[in-house]
Amino acid sequence: MRRYLARRLLLLVPVLAGVSVIIFMVLHLAPGDPAEIMLGSQATREDLARLRADLGLNEPLHVQYLHWIGHVARGDLGRSLWMKRAVLGEVLTRFRATLLLTATALVLSTTIGVALGVAAATRPNSLLDRLSAVASLFGASMPSFWLGIVLMVVFALRLGWLPASGMYAPHGGGDLGDLLSHLVLPAVTLAAASVTIVARLTRSAMLDTLGQDYVRTARAKGVSDRAVVLRHGLGNALVPIVTVVGVQAGYLLGGAVLTETVFAWPGVGTLMVQGILARDFPLVQGCVLVVALSFVLVNLGVDLLYAWLDPRIRYE
């Protein structure tokens, strides 16, 4: 396992290098002078010169990249032009909120999705199975931001059961109950599409394993239905399920941008959109970098989990 871990960690290096090049290039994609784009048409010549010098825009591209990546490696993501603060601190504060939202949504989609998938696989063509097929089609077709608005209208604005937006109540809030009540609607919105995907994949993986000879043998031995389904069925279906959950983690990290915008959740997604509209490139780069990095780490975690679940993978 240690050798496998070392190899996986080594493989991270080219991926991270590629990711950083792409994030760096984002700043230079736009035709024209980045300094002019950031400061707008009303900027004075001195302002432009100062910004160019600050960001090293007069240097050749590869020198700029090396300069930037050197700072990033030391934890310096630059200063936000719009907020006049260090990017790293701001992004990390906001990232905590995104992580809370994404992790809650992932827990919801995994537990509900796996439970639904197992139930559907043990009773194929039952009402539950058909309902989950319809739900998955709906889940793949529904814009999450729209679902969020509909849930907000129904549960917050009409019924008044839950708060409509933000992370804490503006007055008198701040405790755990307050946070949880604010978390419900965004987490459910974000998890909705994933639940259906996890459920469908769990169903098909379970149907595969439940049709295997060892399952028939286990049944013939008189192993209880529950043990057959959970130990022999689900136990052996875990690798594809972990794959899809890992993919969903990435999808949720990215998709959180839309959900955060709907519910004014103070996460890294809303910060990034504000940064783009304010043309604050260092801020946008910082946001993308932190989220992409966490996505790469999630993928690494999933790979390690595979190797733990299925020892054959370690020796390939």
Add this chain to the structure above:
Amino acid sequence: MSEAGAAAVTLARAAPEARRRHALGRLAGRNRLAIVGALALLLAVSAALLAPWLPLADPDAVDTPNRLRPPLTAGHTLGTDEFGRDLLARLVWGARVSLTAGALSAAAAMLIGVALGVLGGFYTGWIETVVMRLTDILMAFPYVLLAIAIVAGLGPGLRNAMVAIAIVGFPFYTRLVRGVVLSLREREFVEAARALGASDAVILGRHVLPHLLSPVIVAFSLDVGAKILATAGLSFLGLGTQPPTADWGSMLATGRQFVILSPHVVLLPGLAIFVIVLALNLVGDALRDLLDPRVG
């Protein structure tokens, strides 16, 4: 043969027969849904194409005294938005933008992805390495996040949003096509063609590309819906279509502020996206059942 034995044989014969009939019934049932989906698509596409000639109000005509009228108001079948603009007209004109954006960005992603997939699968060596590392790196980003980052660089706007979505979307086709090409490369008919002295162009054009047709058609039909959702998402964030032009995503975004008083300004464009993407998914699923022998 005993009566019981005969009955058992009949039963044994009947079982696969019944199963086949059951599968056919399911396919027919799915196809019925797919036909409904295809009809919905046809309706939306023809409405979008014929928008200039349909008896619709001007989608940009502001009429503030009549703002936020509910559906079924005289003269405004689906009501009006916050500026008193006719919602039906805006939905139909918005369909032009949303459907074109989805189809074009999916087509661009497909063209780039297929070309790179063929190259990466057919030629080993540095071409394969470059193509596969590029797709790996692009896939190391969460999908939506990378699209947003590219729009950030290019600047907000519908065309840039489409470029971003195409860039983010092509690795999916590259992976798919490369896998198929890799297995085709080893097949006897390709080797035979090579032994007969056929050039790479002939092998690719006559022996490889035809085999890519059905997996790519299936992937594309399911992808257009995903791309419509993605462009609507970017427009919703204010990074796609810019006012006064409307697509369904930007209509949803601007309608949000009025959702308490007039939920229809948000519900209708969202419903339009939902129905069209659902229709595309139904048609795509039916196409997959039809073209992919491994499914069904």
